[in-house]
Amino acid sequence: LDELDEHKRSLIRRREILGKGYRLFYSDPIEVVRGKGSHVFDEHGVDYLDAYNNVVSVGHCHPHVVEAIARQAATLNTHTRYLHETILDYSEALLAKMPPEIDRITYQCTGSEANDLAIRIARNYTGGRGIIVTNEAYHGNTDLVSSFSPSIGEGQALSLEAGILPTPDTHAVGEDQIADYMVDAFHKEVARMRRHGIKFAGLLVDSIFSSDGIFPGKAGWLKKLADAVHEEGGLYIADEVQPGFCRTGEAFWGFARHGIVPDIVTMGKPMANGIACSATAVKHEILDAFNDRIPYFNTFAGNPVAMAAAKATLEVMDVEDIQGNALRVGNLFKERLRELAQSHPAIADIRGAGLYIGVEFDDPETGEPMSAQVLELIEQMRERLVLTSNCGSYGNIIKIRPPLVFNEADVNRYIEALQGSLEAIGL
C-alpha cells in the first residue's frame, strides 16, 4: 500500500473499510476539499462546476447558513423534549408557504424517514395498505420505503402492497395525453389491488419524476391524478425531496406547480443546505389521528442546529429570490441546450422545470436509448471539470440539477463542456 499514490491508497482503504456499497462516481473519481456557490475544488485548487448537487441549493457553504449553524452549535444542541423557539419560528415560516389546509409539521433527519412516516400515517388514516408509486420511483432506504422504490432494482423485493404506475413519459406518450394516460393506469391499478384484497391507501409521488427520467410535463397536468386519488378514497402524498424548495422555478413546491393540495408533504435534501433535516407536513386531522394511537419521537430530528440551518436556508431563498433565479437560469439553460441540439441529432428531448433539466439521448435512426454513450458523455464532462449525471430506466438521460445559485456564466461553461464532450465521442 505504501508504494501507491495517495489517491489509489484512499480508493483501496475505502473499499476495505466502507465496503462495496459506497459507490463512487467516475472511472477516475474526484476528491474535493472545498465548495463555494456552484463550484467545488480539489486539493490542488482545480475548480469543478457542480451541476449535480441539489442539497446545497443556496450554494455550497453559503455564509448566512454557515454562520447560523456555527452560532447555534456553539450555543446549544439538543433534542425536542424541551421548549425551544427556533423550531416554532421556522415551522411557522415554512407552513406559511403551504396551502392553509396543511397546518402541522413533524421533523425527521432523512427523506427516507419522512416517507416511511408518511406511509404509516396514510395507512392509519385510510385503513388501507396499498401504496401506489411510479415505475422507476425512489423514495428511500428504510425497509418500508425501499419496498416501494422500484428503481433500487431486482435485489430489492417490492412490497406485495405496492401498486405501480408507468413512468409519465411525455416524450413517448405526448404532453397533452399524459394526464389521461396516467389516470387510466391509476384506476386500473387500484382495481387490480382491490381484486387482490388490498385497499388503496395513497399515492406517493415525486412531481418531477426525477428517477423515472425527469418528466415534469406541463404545469397543472398532475391535478387530474390527484383528483383521481381522492375519488378512490386515498391520500395524495407529495414527495418534495427533489422538486421542493424552489427547484422548479415555477413554484416553491412541486405540487403547487400543479395546483394540487396534497394530504401529506414530505421533504428533505435541500431543506437545510446540507445539514441532515427532513420533515412531514400534514393536514391536522390526519396527523392527529396517527398521534392519537402512535407516539413518534426522533432523537436528532428538529434539533436546534438543524432548525437554525433550515431557517437560514429559507431566509436566503426569500432574500436572494432563489426561485426567480431557478426559473430564469433554467429557461436560459434549456434555450442553450435546444440550440446545441440543432447540430446534435442524438439529443432526442430536452425537458425540465426551473433548474431540473433532463436531456434524453436516443439513436436518431433506431430510436434506441443511447445508454452506453451517455455514460461516456458523463466521463467526458468530468474530464472537462463539469459534474453532471444520468437517470431514467435506460440511463440515457443526462440529469442537470445544480445548486439554485447557478448563473449564466455557469450555463455557458456547461454548454461548452457538453459540446466538447459530444464532439469527442462523435455524437
Ligand code: PMP
Ligand atoms: N425521495 C426522493 C424523491 C429522493 O430522491 C430521495 C433520495 N434520493 C429520497 C426520497 C430519500 O431521501 P434520503 O436519501 O434523504 O433518505
